[in-house]
Amino acid sequence: RWDNTEVMEDILKIRHELSNLLGFANFAEYSLATKMAKTPTIVMNFLSDLVTRSKEFAEKELHELTEFAQSIDGITELQAWDIGYYSEKLRVVKYDVSQEELRSYFPADKVLAGMFTVMGRLFGIRIVERQNVDVWHPHVKFFEVYDADNKLRGYFYTDLFARKNKRDGAWMDECRIRQLLPDGSLQYPVAFLTCNFTAPIDHHQSMLTHDEVQTVFHEFGHCLHHLLTQVDVASLSGINGVPWDAVEFPSQFFEYWCWDLQTLQLISAHEKTGEPLPKDLYEKLLAAKNFQAAMQMLRQLEFALFEFRVHLEFDPEKSPMVQRILDEVRADVSVMQTPSFNRFQHSFSHIFAGGYAAGYYSYKWAEVLSADAYAAFEEAADGQSGVLNVDVGRRYREAILEAGGSRSAMENFKAFRGREPQIDALLRHQGMS
Numbered sequence: 425r426w427d428n429t430e431v432m433e434d435i436l437k438i439r440h441e442l443s444n445l446l447g448f449a450n451f452a453e454y455s456l457a458t459k460m461a462k463t464p465t466i467v468m469n470f471l472s473d474l475v476t477r478s479k480e481f482a483e484k485e486l487h488e489l490t491e492f493a494q495s496i497d498g499i500t501e502l503q504a505w506d507i508g509y510y511s512e513k514l515r516v517v518k519y520d521v522s523q524e525e526l527r528s529y530f531p532a533d534k535v536l537a538g539m540f541t542v543m544g545r546l547f548g549i550r551i552v553e554r555q556n557v558d559v560w561h562p563h564v565k566f567f568e569v570y571d572a573d574n575k576l577r578g579y580f581y582t583d584l585f586a587r588k589n590k591r592d593g594a595w596m597d598e599c600r601i602r603q604l605l606p607d608g609s610l611q612y613p614v615a616f617l618t619c620n621f622t623a624p625i626d627h628h629q630s631m632l633t634h635d636e637v638q639t640v641f642h643e644f645g646h647c648l649h650h651l652l653t654q655v656d657v658a659s660l661s662g663i664n665g666v667p668w669d670a671v672e673f674p675s676q677f678f679e680y681w682c683w684d685l686q687t688l689q690l691i692s693a694h695e696k697t698g699e700p701l702p703k704d705l706y707e708k709l710l711a712a713k714n715f716q717a718a719m720q721m722l723r724q725l726e727f728a729l730f731e732f733r734v735h736l737e738f739d740p741e742k743s744p745m746v747q748r749i750l751d752e753v754r755a756d757v758s759v760m761q762t763p764s765f766n767r768f769q770h771s772f773s774h775i776f777a778g779g780y781a782a783g784y785y786s787y788k789w790a791e792v793l794s795a796d797a798y799a800a801f802e803e804a805a806d807g808q809s810g811v812l813n814v815d816v817g818r819r820y821r822e823a824i825l826e827a828g829g830s831r832s833a834m835e836n837f838k839a840f841r842g843r844e845p846q847i848d849a850l851l852r853h854q855g856m857s
């Protein structure tokens with residue numbers, strides 16, 4: 425546990441000393457040795473650039489929120505604990521759309537079938553449910569994936585609904601990986617797609633919110649990264665061998681399709697009328713998409729800069745450092761002053777757990793990759809296929825999904841995009857360009 429500064433400093437000291445023994449100046453350098461961003465300078469410049477590009481927009485969002493709070497309650501200076509309350513009130517006033525209203529348009533079975541149709545068009549694959557397979561619960565389904573030549577590419581299970589004693593959250597995991605076995609035969613990949621949505625009750629089907637729809641697409645992106653690999657070496661097959669700061673790229677990329685009207689009409693059907701999501705509701709959904717996006721961006725950048733700097737700058741001779749670094753980051757990044765009694769760092773598990781040590785920046789790094797990749801589909805969009813472009817989809821499948829860890833993540837991206845990633849598409853999609 426690191427619920428006090430002394431314990432945190434002790435753990436950082438141990439990591440610092442181990443990194444030195446392995447020939448690295450600090451733990452940040454050690455961590456980046458296996459990541460897509462290879463040096464601390466690259467990471468710091470990346471995060472600082474995003475701060476510079478988004479801070480002005482965040483200041484405008486906070487000003488709007490302050491004016492709103494003053495107009496309804498006479499409050500002239502917002503405190504940190506006011507933000508959530510007034511933000512939700514402002515969101516309802518501005519956009520008049522709720523997740524519960526959207527839920528009636530997204531039956532789970534329709535979302536799944538429509539998602540398979542979209543992926544089939546993009547990547548030339550066919551997904552078939554297989555019956556009479558042993559499963560661990562009646563809600564679990566099993567599917568086979570075939571390519572355009574009708575060759576088997578892999579299998580996956582879906583386990584979408586919450587139940588007693590099931591682990592919380594949503595995730596994709598490996599059951600088997602693609603690899604050549606000692607006898608020369610090919611082992612096909614098998615994946616688990618697991619969520620915790622509300623289960624069907626009696627004769628009523630399970631209905632998803634738009635946020636939950638994004639979750640399905642996100643986890644299925646991981647599945648396809650695992651299933652469509654053409655690498656036969658276990659350590660490089662699928663998501664294996666993919667650096668930590670690129671592994672979320674395919675999953676975040678697939679979330680963009682949840683904001684495309686053509687895709688939404690394929691995955692939606694009103695629970696009573698069967699009609700797809702109407703255009704007026706879609707426009708409300710789209711308008712609300714970037715509500716306070718800049719403030720949210722800065723909050724994540726605050727976390728990322730703090731977490732990276734404590735591993736980059738830690739010096740046991742200058743302890744204590746944790747609170748000082750956090751205070752410096754907040755002074756540079758935040759638009760909302762944090763209360764002096766706040767000890768956020770004592771519960772921020774990413775500093776030491778989950779594989780994110782010196783790697784929390786990976787969230788934003790992968791967002792840049794995914795937005796820039798989706799921009800390739802936008803650039804090729806036409807009146808007939810929209811962003812469901814078959815040629816761009818084939819290039820993405822071959823360069824990203826099939827290559828896996830067989831070459832560097834930067835080489836994969838450049839093979840698809842023809843250049844290194846740029847942050848402009850992310851800023852545009854979040855209304856900051």
